[in-house]
Amino acid sequence: MDISIRHAAEMFALALITVASTSEAQIGETGKLRLTGGVNSVDGVAGGGLTPWAVIGSNATADQVGAAPFGTVVKSKDYQLGTAGGAVGIRDRVELSFARQDFNTMATGAALGLPNLHLKQNIYGLKVKLSGNAILNQDTWMPQMAAGVLYKDLDAGGFAPTLTALGADDHGADFYVSATKLYLSRGLLVNGTLRLTKANQNGLLGFGGTAQNDYRPMAEGSIAYLFRKDLAVGGEYRMKPDNLNPSILGVGLKEDDWHDVFVAYAPTKNISVTAAYAGLGKIVPAIQPRTQAGFYLSGQVSF
Amino acid sequence: MKRLLLGALVVFLLGAVHGTRVAAADDDLYTAFGGKTGLAALMDDFVDRLVIDSRTKPFFEHADLDNLKTQLTDQLCALSGGPCQYGGKDMKTAHQGMSIRTSNFNALVEVLQQSMDAKKIPFTVQNRMLALLAPMHRDVITK
Numbered sequence: 265m266d267i268s269i270r271h272a273a274e275m276f277a278l279a280l281i282t283v284a285s286t287s288e289a290q291i292g293e294t295g296k297l298r299l300t301g302g303v304n305s306v307d308g309v310a311g312g313g314l315t316p317w318a319v320i321g322s323n324a325t326a327d328q329v330g331a332a333p334f335g336t337v338v339k340s341k342d343y344q345l346g347t348a349g350g351a352v353g354i355r356d357r358v359e360l361s362f363a364r365q366d367f368n369t370m371a372t373g374a375a376l377g378l379p380n381l382h383l384k385q386n387i388y389g390l391k392v393k394l395s396g397n398a399i400l401n402q403d404t405w406m407p408q409m410a411a412g413v414l415y416k417d418l419d420a421g422g423f424a425p426t427l428t429a430l431g432a433d434d435h436g437a438d439f440y441v442s443a444t445k446l447y448l449s450r451g452l453l454v455n456g457t458l459r460l461t462k463a464n465q466n467g468l469l470g471f472g473g474t475a476q477n478d479y480r481p482m483a484e485g486s487i488a489y490l491f492r493k494d495l496a497v498g499g500e501y502r503m504k505p506d507n508l509n510p511s512i513l514g515v516g517l518k519e520d521d522w523h524d525v526f527v528a529y530a531p532t533k534n535i536s537v538t539a540a541y542a543g544l545g546k547i548v549p550a551i552q553p554r555t556q557a558g559f560y561l562s563g564q565v566s567f
Numbered sequence: 568m569k570r571l572l573l574g575a576l577v578v579f580l581l582g583a584v585h586g587t588r589v590a591a592a593d594d595d596l597y598t599a600f601g602g603k604t605g606l607a608a609l610m611d612d613f614v615d616r617l618v619i620d621s622r623t624k625p626f627f628e629h630a631d632l633d634n635l636k637t638q639l640t641d642q643l644c645a646l647s648g649g650p651c652q653y654g655g656k657d658m659k660t661a662h663q664g665m666s667i668r669t670s671n672f673n674a675l676v677e678v679l680q681q682s683m684d685a686k687k688i689p690f691t692v693q694n695r696m697l698a699l700l701a702p703m704h705r706d707v708i709t710k
Contacts, residue, residue, distance in 0.1 A: 297673050325669035327710070356669070403702040449698035451691060492690055493680060 520545020
């Protein structure tokens with residue numbers, strides 16, 4: 265994608281969020297119950313921290329439009345990821361989302377002869393609710409179902425030629441279906457997601473590779489327990505492909521699954537803060553052989 | 568024969584599940600809400616809040632509040648396994664023509680949560696009652 269198209273797409277996403285906030289104000293106060301819209305994942309979509317849920321983001325219910333801007337920082341031992349963006353929920357049926365990720369490669373970039381290397385990625389999401397109601401249909405086991413697509417556009421800077429040599433594309437799409445259910449009488453929220461993806465490290469190391477270039481189904485799951493109406497704790501697991509293993513760097517780009525444990529706190533209906541301890545496995549073990557564990561902090565405002 | 572055995576097993580399991588459901592409909596939720604006295608006090612507080620909260624107020628302008636409190640008490644009493652019979656209108660008839668949106672329904676749930684908090688009902692017990700009330704959204708939400 266060339267720069268002007270990328271810029272136009274960003275402007276479009278911003279305009280969408282602005283329009284959504286305005287029309288929300290015209291329609292009136294939006295009315296979802298606290299924490300039931302999930303938070304924004306690192307990819308911008310409504311869900312847990314790592315994985316999409318079948319819920320539609322923002323506070324908007326069936327006759328409303330709402331928005332949920334967010335910011336997230338993940339700091340592991342050797343890397344740092346900053347994400348900002350937002351989701352727009354339309355009539356509790358369709359969700360449009362946008363996230364801009366900035367991955368600071370820190371010492372690894374320098375070791376590769378690319379000091380101050382930042383991998384930047386724009387993620388555009390569309391999610392459609394297919395059936396069910398995760399929150400209100402408490403008399404059935406049937407979850408809420410949704411399907412979505414995430415289009416990811418990577419700007420790898422000075423690392424781009426290396427990715428090309430590894431056989432990885434600089435853009436790609438994830439396709440997923442999610443099933444989410446709140447078992448209210450037990451205070452448990454459960455989500456399962458199946459994602460078809462070629463993304464290496466969520467797309468920050470491109471899409472596909474010489475060793476493996478097909479879409480692969482990856483299972484993801486979240487479970488959360490509601491302690492109070494403003495406080496949930498839980499955990500997530502996300503399988504990832506391993507397309508760059510082996511590569512011209514041998515096992516040096518081997519990739520691991522992700523998991524986390526989190527606490528989400530919503531002091532008001534419009535604000536939530538999520539703190540997590542994330543296990544991200546090894547990231548570019550050729551340079552950083554140790555496991556990347558770290559803290560995840562995210563803030564969200566939703567209308 | 569195999570099929571027949573399988574059929575018998577399914578019937579048995581269904582019966583077992585059904586039996587469990589009947590057994591689960593005991594009165595411990597009713598008791599946790601303080602029985603009829605507790606529920607009456609809760610509904611008293613709830614209806615008083617409903618007519619004050621700007622989000623729910625418009626829906627109760629022409630309501631007979633004392634009758635509403637009685638009906639709600641009976642309804643929650645029966646729902647939670649108490650020895651009551653709800654004699655009021657069914658949910659669909661009761662809310663006909665009221666143009667109730669999901670956001671209005673959720674606002675009412677929030678007001679009920681406020682009342683349950685005020686009556687010091689534990690969060691987990693609140694959720695058991697809300698889980699019984701939530702499916703009513705199909706009949707209550709009309710718009």
